[in-house]
Amino acid sequence: MRIFDGLGQRIRLAMAGNNPWGSGGDGSSGSGNDDDGAKGSGGGDKGKGPRNPWLPPGSGGGDGRRGPNIEDIFKNRGPEGPRRKGGGPGGPGFQFPQRPGGKSWFPVLVVGIIGLGLLATSVHLIGPQQKAVVKTLGNYTRTMDSGLQFSAPFPIETVDVEDVEGVRPIRIPGNNNQAKLILTGDQNLVDLSYIVRWNIKDLADYKFRVVDPEETVNDAAEAAMRASVAEKNLDETFSGQGRAAIELDVRERMQATLDSYRAGIRVLGVEIEKADPPSQVVDAFRDVQVAEQNADAARNQARGYAQQVVSQAEGEAEAFDKVYEQYRLAPEVTRQRLYYETMERVLSKTDKTIVETDGVTTYLPLPEVRRRSQQAQPTTTVTAPGGQ
Structure with missing residues (x-):
């Protein structure tokens, strides 16, 4: 400690002999030779000359110009640099409230x-x-059902919650423009696209x-679909009833x-969304x-015409049967x-009648007479003016 005190006295003497801040406010030079550093130069009045920058704020000394002790310089210094208190100049920083x-x-x-x-992490x-x-x-370790449940805190126990009732769809193929070709029986x-809907049975x-x-x-869906379609022909795959059978079979296999x-x-x-022929042969398939x-x-x-003819023949046969019943009652x-x-039905369509029975007077053939009179009428010729 004596070594540090001697060093401090030498620093104070050096500063007293060559003041880096010049003279004080009243023109007096700042010189001091006190051993304890209580008084500054110029009579010891406060406010004379600049404050000693080596002196920590709030240190002793009536005029604030006491020369610093070497212990004061290194007292608040650590390996990382000077230690500062609080939140900046003017007072200490935030202090946590006390009990x-x-x-x-x-x-x-x-x-x-x-x-x-x-x-x-314990209440869920x-x-x-x-x-x-x-x-x-x-x-x-276990499965929790719905409701308010408790567990040990994290990280002793971890809880993973999942929706087990929600419907989760999967579209196959994932891209609607992608072809999924399956071989039929x-x-x-056939180009098939379908949707599989599922949920969680055992979490x-x-x-x-x-x-x-x-x-x-x-x-599992692709394997089941290929196995089911391989048991059907092409027409069954396109028909509605065949699609329903394929959907049920795929579900059971899956x-x-x-x-x-x-x-x-x-x-x-x-659910099968689309069942079409491959795009390369779609035109030929449409022609077929x-x-x-x-x-x-x-x-x-043809079936309609046949049914019409048969119905007409059946009607005529039924009418003939009725006539035959009457004939059996009165044949003559x-x-x-x-x-x-x-x-009457035959003669109404002809203009000639041949009668071979004796004693029958033929009727007057008025249509024939009318036709002959029209043919015997002279043709009237119209002559144009000029003799032509």
Whole structure:
């Protein structure tokens, strides 16, 4: 300490002999030779000369110009530089409020924040369509149902919530413009696009049995669709009844495959959106369809004509049966009536009558007389003026 005091005295003497701030406000030079540094030069009055920059703020000394001690210089200095108090010049910075006993509230606040975090990770409100799996230190332990549930705080137990009732659709193929060609039972290709709707049946199996559930559903759907279409011909694939049978068969095949994997997935339904021929042969296929439609129309027309002829023949046969019943009751009268009706129907369409029975006077052939009179009339010739 004596070494530091001697060094401090030498610094004060050097500063007293050569003041870097010039003279004071009253023209007196700032010189001082006190050992304790209590008084400055110029009579020791306050306000004379600049304040000593080596002296920390608020230090002792009546005039604020006492020479700094070497201990004062290094007292507030650390390895990283001078230590400063508070929030800048003019006073100390923010101070945390204290408890009535004089202790700080900071530890209480830290403990409260940690407690709230533990409480937030221990209480879980699970929705009506949701379930949750609980993992203790990374291992599956149980499944939580819907409602208010509790668990150990994080990271001891972690809770993963999933919607198990919501319908999840998968469109195959994912791109509507992409073709999905499938071979039918009669060695034809058909372009199919369909939607598979599914949800979660067992949350624990869904989470821990398969790596990618959606990819698993996609692969199972494609395999089931190809197997079902391979058992149908092309016409059955295009017809509505055939589509319904394929959709039901695909759903059953998919469910059996996913259950064998223990994937925890329930297949709700399969819907075929499009069943068309390949784009390369769509024009030829349309021509074939038009020809088939024309053939169906011709067959329908022939069936209609046949039904008409048969109906007419049946009507005539029924009428003949009725006439025959009357003939059996009165044969002569019926025979005479049939003769008259037949002659009336035949002779009404001709202008000639041949009568071979004796004693019958023929009727006056008025149509024939009229025709002959028209043919015998002279033709009138009109002569143009000038003799031509």
